[in-house]
Amino acid sequence: MERAMEPAVEYEIDLTIDAKGKKCPMPVLMTSQGIKKIESGQIMLVEATDGGSRSDIPSWAKDTGNELLDASSGDGFYRYVIRKK
């Protein structure tokens, strides 16, 4: 993580995916399932503890065209805020 603090901007979250405790590849799989449940422009929060998610979620967002608005950590887990394309 580049920084360990709360997101500077508060986002209005439409869906939260709790992938805490899940190992690779589950956080990415659950992220992919989650994105199908929201509409274009809506925002999803993914919470994960797996260290692999630090590279996997940003790379997933890049490859699928969804926008990673924020990546942060704190309270023992990582948070990814993603806007659906």
Add this chain to the structure above:
Amino acid sequence: MTIIAWSGDLDRMWPTLILGSTGAAYGMQTTIFFTFWGLFPLVRDDVRITGTNAMTKALAAMNRPGMSHMKLSKLQMAGAGAWMMKKLASDQSVSSPTELIEMCRDLDVNLWPCEMTMELLGLRRDQLIEGVGEPVGAATALSEMGRSQINLFI
């Protein structure tokens, strides 16, 4: 992406299912073509014996079908190795092959059994788990590989 799942070994099928489900999560059209030993894990766990004659029945007896009954390619140690591997995975919340194949189905991975080897090994469609596609031939698999940017033989 197309993966040819040739092996029924736990330590080959596991990464096959990890890569297959992750490929679909990445938005790739993903196909897993199951052939030879790779077909046996697709058999439902409750089907003990498959086969249409003495030889194919003996094959199933010596090589128990089902996703929960896969063996390690090394350090199998009469079952202790596979058990330990699954225990380690479960302790660390790594998803089991059964969970991963469910994920594959959910993420629309094409799960294609090879028609010719199904007949050769005496496996019937109704003995396979739900969500498996119609059995197809080598040409269909190759045609899909021709359209794929990533092709793996595991």
